Amino acid sequence: GEDVEQSLFLSVREGDSSVINCTYTDSSSTYLYWYKQEPGAGLQLLTYIFSNMDMKQDQRLTVLLNKKDKHLSLRIADTQTGDSAIYFCAEITGRRALTFGSGTRLQVQP
Amino acid sequence: EPEVTQTPSHQVTQMGQEVILRCVPISNHLYFYWYRQILGQKVEFLVSFYNNEISEKSEIFDDQFSVERPDGSNFTLKIRSTKLEDSAMYFCASSLGGGNEKLFFGSGTQLSVL
Numbered sequence: 001g002e003d004v005e006q007s008l009f010l011s012v013r014e015g016d017s018s019v020i021n022c023t024y025t026d027s028s029s030t031y032l033y034w035y036k037q038e039p040g041a042g043l044q045l046l047t048y049i050f051s052n053m054d055m056k057q058d059q060r061l062t063v064l065l066n067k068k069d070k071h072l073s074l075r076i077a078d079t080q081t082g083d084s085a086i087y088f089c090a091e092i093t094g095r096r097a098l099t100f101g102s103g104t105r106l107q108v109q110p
Numbered sequence: 111e112p113e114v115t116q117t118p119s120h121q122v123t124q125m126g127q128e129v130i131l132r133c134v135p136i137s138n139h140l141y142f143y144w145y146r147q148i149l150g151q152k153v154e155f156l157v158s159f160y161n162n163e164i165s166e167k168s169e170i171f172d173d174q175f176s177v178e179r180p181d182g183s184n185f186t187l188k189i190r191s192t193k194l195e196d197s198a199m200y201f202c203a204s205s206l207g208g209g210n211e212k213l214f215f216g217s218g219t220q221l222s223v224l
Contacts, residue, residue, distance in 0.1 A: 031211065042114075042201060042217035043153070088153065092211050097143075097166055100153040 004091055004101035011107045018076040020104045022089035025070060029091040032065060033098065034074045037086045046074070046087075076106075084108045112136045116202050116216035123192055123223055131187045131219045133202030142185045143203040143213060144177065146170070153201070159185065160207070192223045 003025045012018045024032070033048040049056045049063045056063045062075040072089055086103040115134045123129050135142050144156040157167040159177055176188045189196055199220050203213040
């Protein structure tokens with residue numbers, strides 16, 4: 001079945017890079033996503049990657065996909081206090097339904 | 111920028127009562143979804159809706175749940191007889207479709223069943 005796992009917590013200092021990791025089990029995943037959830041807010045789509053890519057860069061965000069190991073990561077360069085949030089990875093397979101990880105809480109210390 | 115809107119932001123109800131959660135998806139989107147997040151747990155898929163019918167649903171989406179698109183803009187989730195375990199944040203989402211399911215989520219309705 002589908003399962004997506006993430007570490008629960010990451011703390012970094014402002015200006016450092018953050019790397020949030022995710023593993024998934026379904027090898028038929030077509031797209032993988034990163035969502036951000038700020039307190040009291042909904043899920044904001046940050047970026048996504050197609051399964052035949054291994055890297056995607058979008059401004060301060062870099063997504064790396066290792067399909068062999070079923071490992072996805074999100075790197076945030078020059079992390080700011082406004083980046084403090086919960087980050088969810090999610091996968092989609094043939095179904096039109098996302099399977100989410102449990103979320104990684106990123107705390108950015110000034 | 112277009113967004114998905116949900117009302118109300120908070121809903122408190124008594125066990126056994128019916129609730130209707132409302133959503134206005136992005137206007138040109140074709141696929142609509144409901145997800146929920148029980149406090150401290152993962153975001154879980156409930157149901158997807160396309161072309162005025164349910165296209166997929168999870169095992170959570172039992173006979174107590176129903177969805178409707180009563181007009182050209184609203185998308186609703188009804189829970190007929192709420193249970194304590196229905197307490198959760200309910201997220202509506204929509205997507206344009208076409209393969210890459212970039213889902214855009216609303217800010218959620220926090221449902222508390224007492």
